[in-house]
Amino acid sequence: MTKFVVTPANVAQRDAWAGGAIPEVERVRPGLWSVPVPIPVNPLRYVLVYVLELPDGVAIIDAGWNTDEAYDALVDGLAVAGYAITDVKGVLVTHIHPDHYGLAGRVREMSGAWIALHPADARLVRERYDDAAIDSLVERERELLRRCGVPELTLDELAGASMMIRHVVTMAKPDRLVEDGDELGLPGWDLRAVWTPGHSPGHLCFVSPARRVLFSGDHVLAKITPIVAVHPQSGPNPLADYLDSLAAVRKLDVEEVLPAHEYRFLELAERVDTVMAHHDERLAEIERVVGSLDGAACWDLATRLTWSRPWETIPPFMRRAANNETLAHLAWLEARGRVRRVAGEQDLWFPA
Ligand SMILES: [Zn+2]
Ligand SMILES: [Zn+2]
Numbered sequence: 205m206t207k208f209v210v211t212p213a214n215v216a217q218r219d220a221w222a223g224g225a226i227p228e229v230e231r232v233r234p235g236l237w238s239v240p241v242p243i244p245v246n247p248l249r250y251v252l253v254y255v256l257e258l259p260d261g262v263a264i265i266d267a268g269w270n271t272d273e274a275y276d277a278l279v280d281g282l283a284v285a286g287y288a289i290t291d292v293k294g295v296l297v298t299h300i301h302p303d304h305y306g307l308a309g310r311v312r313e314m315s316g317a318w319i320a321l322h323p324a325d326a327r328l329v330r331e332r333y334d335d336a337a338i339d340s341l342v343e344r345e346r347e348l349l350r351r352c353g354v355p356e357l358t359l360d361e362l363a364g365a366s367m368m369i370r371h372v373v374t375m376a377k378p379d380r381l382v383e384d385g386d387e388l389g390l391p392g393w394d395l396r397a398v399w400t401p402g403h404s405p406g407h408l409c410f411v412s413p414a415r416r417v418l419f420s421g422d423h424v425l426a427k428i429t430p431i432v433a434v435h436p437q438s439g440p441n442p443l444a445d446y447l448d449s450l451a452a453v454r455k456l457d458v459e460e461v462l463p464a465h466e467y468r469f470l471e472l473a474e475r476v477d478t479v480m481a482h483h484d485e486r487l488a489e490i491e492r493v494v495g496s497l498d499g500a501a502c503w504d505l506a507t508r509l510t511w512s513r514p515w516e517t518i519p520p521f522m523r524r525a526a527n528n529e530t531l532a533h534l535a536w537l538e539a540r541g542r543v544r545r546v547a548g549e550q551d552l553w554f555p556a
Contacts, residue, residue, distance in 0.1 A: 213296075213460055216287065217467040226250050229284040232462065233415055235392065239281030241268035248428075248465045251303045253278060254340045254419055259391050261291035263317075265410060265419050266298055267307035267462055270374050274307055277447040292317040292376075294380075296388070298421030298464060299404035300325045302373045311378030318379035320388075320513045322399060326378050327408025328437045333375040344436035352527055353501025353550045380407060396451060402446025403430040405439060410451060416459040418472060424453060424461060426469040429479050433528035434535055443536040447483065450476050483533075490533045491555075494543050499552040 217238070220227035226249065226525045230238045235257040238251040254265040262282070267272040267384045280287050288297070289470040292315040295308045300321065308319045321329075344362035375468055382388070384399035388410070411417040422430040431448045439445060454476040462468050469475065493508050494500065507515050518526060534553055537543040544554045550551045 209267075213446070213468055213470045218469075221467045224249075227467070229281045229512040231285075232468065233347055233417070236415070236417075237281070237285045238462065238468070239278060239285075241274045241277045241281070241307075243269050243274070244271060246303070246452030251464050252462070252468075253281065254462060255282060255285050255287070256390060256393060256395075257285070258293060258393075262290055263294040263296060263388075263390050263393075264289050264311070265296045266304040266367045266421070267295055267311055269303055270310055272368055275310060278307065278311070289314045291315070294390070295319045296382070296397045296408075296410060297321050297325075297378070298409070298419070298423075299330055299407040301404060301422070303463060304421065305376075306373040309374035312376060320380040321378040322397075322408050323381045323383065324399075324401065325404055326381055329375060329377065332437065333373050341436055348434070348436060349524070349527065351549075351551050352531060353503040354527065355503075358520065361520050362527075398451035400440055400453060400458070401439070401449060402432050402449045405437065405442075405445075408448070411456055411458065413457070416457065418453065418456055418458045418461050420453070420461050420463045422464055423449060424472065424475055425463045425466065426461075426464065426466045426475070431525055431529055432532050433525060434531040435528050438532075441535045441539050442534075443483065443532045447480065448538075449502070450480055462490075487533055487537060490530065491537055491542055494534075494537075494553050495555045499546065499554050501550045501552055502534060503527055505534070505553060530538045 216232060217227040226240050226242060230535050231236050235254040239253045239255055241253050242250050251266055251268050253268060256263045266277055278334055282289060292311055294317050297305045297308055311317055312319055331341050342363050346359055349359055349362055382397045386397045388395040394414045395410050395412050397410055400407045400409050404420050407421060407423055409421055422451050434442060434445050454473050458472055460468055460470055461472050492507055511526060536541060542556050544556050546552045
């Protein structure tokens with residue numbers, strides 16, 4: 205049975221997450237619902253889609269993967285809130301990762317809703333999800349990995365590692381581009397966009413000053429830290445962008461954070477401080493490892509860092525993320541003059 209509990213940071217959602225279950229559809233505030241939409245074969249298990257009631261329907265924040273299971277969960281969740289898929293007027297997408305943006309096109313097809321994205325992510329859609337353009341992206345990823353010193357034998361496997369999930373996205377061009385500070389103009393909502401690049405170049409959070417909630421997407425989560433990595437579609441120093449974006453949301457006066465995964469929580473500033481401290485430690489560790497070697501490629505450095513499990517047991521897709529995340533930290537250290545890159549066939553990293 206679905207419970208209609210309106211309390212900040214409802215513990216039921218946290219307990220469901222901790223217990224490995226999918227939480228209930230919840231009424232978070234009057235006129236605001238949270239609908240968990242399952243994502244297959246992924247430890248995150250579900251994305252939390254937020255349903256914002258409007259006088260003539262609803263807007264949703266994020267959509268889920270493009271699978272029948274996800275679509276059905278979204279339709280069922282909307283029904284609990286008293287709405288049909290045809291009532292969706294708009295889809296605000298925090299960023300173009302498949303678990304957020306994948307289902308947006310299908311929702312638009314069924315409802316005529318508009319889709320909104322930040323221009324920096326809108327620009328990446330075609331290359332990322334169009335069959336005609338994908339080869340060049342894989343080629344650029346391959347070149348990036350090669351310069352990182354990824355062994356020739358594993359290059360192809362790693363370069364194409366995310367291709368298997370492309371079928372869970374329909375390529376949908378956005379109808380609206382949303383920039384930093386834009387008011388969304390949803391009737392009954394004082395919703396404002398906060399551009400938070402880092403995890404994705406066009407990542408958006410949405411804040412409602414009146415309701416004192418922050419829809420944080422993947423930018424700030426209760427337990428995990430989002431991947432911040434150098435890849436062909438990232439900027440040169442995404443970690444600097446990310447840390448700046450953390451500082452930007454830390455200033456917001458909100459009571460509750462409504463993230464896209466795990467569970468909602470209070471104390472935004474404390475959580476931001478913890479995430480910043482995590483990156484400080486990571487930067488210090490990488491600087492130490494660089495200092496202990498006399499010129500090493502990014503891949504070799506990555507294999508020497510502490511990960512949540514032994515390097516040999518990390519699957520290829522995760523190894524690529526680990527490598528590219530290490531590269532993001534190296535690029536940050538390089539910009540601060542704490543390490544030195546010597547470019548060549550392979551880029552080698554030295555103490556400053
Ligand atoms: Zn993401
Ligand atoms: Zn996500």
